Amino acid sequence: MILSERDILYDFIKFHNINEQLLIDELMEYSSISYLKKGDYLIKENSYIKLLKIVIKGRVRVYQENEDKEILIYYLETMETCTLSLSACFGNCKSNVNAVAETDATILNIPVHKVNGWSFEYKSWHNFTIDTFRHSYSELIFNYSKLAFDPLRERLLDYLIKNSDQNIVQLSHAQLARELGTTREVVSRLLKKIELEKKIVLGQKTIKILT
Amino acid sequence: MILSERDILYDFIKFHNINEQLLIDELMEYSSISYLKKGDYLIKENSYIKLLKIVIKGRVRVYQENEDKEILIYYLETMETCTLSLSACFGNCKSNVNAVAETDATILNIPVHKVNGWSFEYKSWHNFTIDTFRHSYSELIFNYSKLAFDPLRERLLDYLIKNSDQNIVQLSHAQLARELGTTREVVSRLLKKIELEKKIVLGQKTIKILT
DNA sequence: AAAAACCTGTGACTTTTGGCACAAGCAGGC
DNA sequence: GCCTGCTTGTGCCAAAAGTCACAGGTTTTT
Numbered sequence: 001m002i003l004s005e006r007d008i009l010y011d012f013i014k015f016h017n018i019n020e021q022l023l024i025d026e027l028m029e030y031s032s033i034s035y036l037k038k039g040d041y042l043i044k045e046n047s048y049i050k051l052l053k054i055v056i057k058g059r060v061r062v063y064q065e066n067e068d069k070e071i072l073i074y075y076l077e078t079m080e081t082c083t084l085s086l087s088a089c090f091g092n093c094k095s096n097v098n099a100v101a102e103t104d105a106t107i108l109n110i111p112v113h114k115v116n117g118w119s120f121e122y123k124s125w126h127n128f129t130i131d132t133f134r135h136s137y138s139e140l141i142f143n144y145s146k147l148a149f150d151p152l153r154e155r156l157l158d159y160l161i162k163n164s165d166q167n168i169v170q171l172s173h174a175q176l177a178r179e180l181g182t183t184r185e186v187v188s189r190l191l192k193k194i195e196l197e198k199k200i201v202l203g204q205k206t207i208k209i210l211t
Numbered sequence: 212m213i214l215s216e217r218d219i220l221y222d223f224i225k226f227h228n229i230n231e232q233l234l235i236d237e238l239m240e241y242s243s244i245s246y247l248k249k250g251d252y253l254i255k256e257n258s259y260i261k262l263l264k265i266v267i268k269g270r271v272r273v274y275q276e277n278e279d280k281e282i283l284i285y286y287l288e289t290m291e292t293c294t295l296s297l298s299a300c301f302g303n304c305k306s307n308v309n310a311v312a313e314t315d316a317t318i319l320n321i322p323v324h325k326v327n328g329w330s331f332e333y334k335s336w337h338n339f340t341i342d343t344f345r346h347s348y349s350e351l352i353f354n355y356s357k358l359a360f361d362p363l364r365e366r367l368l369d370y371l372i373k374n375s376d377q378n379i380v381q382l383s384h385a386q387l388a389r390e391l392g393t394t395r396e397v398v399s400r401l402l403k404k405i406e407l408e409k410k411i412v413l414g415q416k417t418i419k420i421l422t
Numbered sequence: 423a424a425a426a427a428c429c430t431g432t433g434a435c436t437t438t439t440g441g442c443a444c445a446a447g448c449a450g451g452c
Numbered sequence: 453g454c455c456t457g458c459t460t461g462t463g464c465c466a467a468a469a470g471t472c473a474c475a476g477g478t479t480t481t482t
Contacts, residue, residue: 064352064355064356064359066356066359066360069359069360071355071356071359071360073352073355083348084348084349084352087344087345087348087349090341090342090345091345096349096352096353097352119337119341120331120334120337123331126330126331129341130301130330130340130344131301133298133341133344133345133348134298134301134302134344136348137294137295137298137344137347137348137351138295138298138307140348140351140352140355141275141284141295141307141308141351142307143355144275144282144284144351144354144355144358145275145277145282147355147358147359148275148277148280148282148358148392149277149280149282149392151438151439152438152439153438172458172459172460173459173460174458174459174460181359181360182439182440183439183440183441184459184460185439185440185441185442185461185462186438186439186440188459188460188461188462189461189462191460192460192461192462202460204447204448204449204458204459204460205458205459362468362469363468363469364468383428383429383430384429384430384431385428385429385430393469393470394469394470394471395429395430396431396432396469396470396471396472397468397469397470399429399430399431399432400431400432402430403430403431403432413430415429415430415477415478415479416428416429416478
């Protein structure tokens with residue numbers, strides 16, 4: 001492992017308060033770093049998961065696909081891991097989601113068969129595992145009930161607020177539609193209505209949220 | 212703990228291959244059994260979870276509510292635990308779901324502060340914890356995408372098949388509608404259509420699935 | 423057995439969402 | 453500039469789901 005990669009690993013170790021020297025040694029020995037370009041796939045549906053993927057830098061979109069429709073499950077951001085990969089560590093299983101880099105990203109890879117025992121051997125890894133499950137699970141329940149209860153308009157507004165950077169969202173209507181599992185026209189119309197209510201301003205691939 | 216309660220606990224211990232004597236002792240000391248009547252609440256929304264609830268016998272429906280609408284999250288059946296209670300063991304948190312007994316039920320209760328450490332101390336409890344999270348998580352993702360992709364008709368058919376006992380479902384249309392997060396009339400009409408296609412036969416609070 | 427409560431069926435209407443078609447606008451390359 | 457491809461706006465219609473109203477069942481209670 002070259003120096004810069006060691007630094008990347010140390011960021012992760014520090015972030016999750018990993019303090020067992022043995023675990024750190026194992027991480028050094030077995031983990032590897034990969035670099036994704038925007039648009040690269042991290043995980044594809046129906047492939048077997050062999051490496052636990054942890055996003056060190058960048059943003060990865062995890063979604064499910066069904067014919068021509070798709071729906072966002074969650075985003076992975078700095079220091080987050082894909083819960084489904086983690087789950088796979090405890091019993092090999094196929095991925096039923098896709099994960100694609102939304103920005104250039106740095107990924108820490110750990111062979112799943114290594115991870116398996118760690119969560120009982122090392123307290124800090126145990127915490128990491130449990131926290132990951134807890135967090136993902138509650139987030140998923142939240143999204144599940146949003147999907148069940150909220151009309152599209154609410155979900156769209158929510159999405160815009162959550163994914164804005166300085167009150168700006170840089171996405172086309174088509175991309176928004178994909179995230180929400182609907183169609184471009186519906187999104188365009190809803191956005192237009194919301195603009196008329198003076199809550200947003202629309203531009204080319206740009207939505208400005210008015211506060 | 213009286214004898215019959217001890218037997219109940221032993222069923223649980225056996226079912227999950229718990230073999231550490233120390234853990235068994237702890238379970239004996241701190242757990243308790245409660246008996247629910249059909250319709251009793253196990254967990255209410257916005258209450259704090261203090262006991263891990265494990266269903267030994269019976270069937271418990273876990274759902275979320277939103278104004279007058281509700282949606283099924285999962286059922287707990289024999290030897291299953293409520294993942295959200297389990298999650299609460301690792302960091303106290305409010306319940307955001309309701310759980311109600313669908314049949315008379317026997318429940319094993321364990322104080323959450325006790326459970327907290329077990330999953331790192333005892334291998335069998337660790338497995339129980341991880342398996343519970345894994346199972347619930349994948350089930351939830353499955354339901355999430357069903358909700359996103361499948362039209363109501365498909366979800367209804369699915370529900371009937373999954374919840375039938377010898378090809379019979381004993382529920383009113385109103386109850387079905389609640390489970391699926393829709394309204395009674397919509398369910399009635401869909402069922403009528405499906406009956407005309409000779410896939411089911413409708414009766415009073417009875418739907419017979421034709422194979 | 424009469425009343426009350428619940429269950430089912432259905433017509434008519436509205437709202438929400440989706441699909442098609444096409445026009446106009448913007449952005450980058452040549 | 454001018455082409456090409458992507459983006460946005462919108463009219464029109466269709467399908468899915470939700471709402472209201474009401475009629476007639478069945479079951480339960482008294």
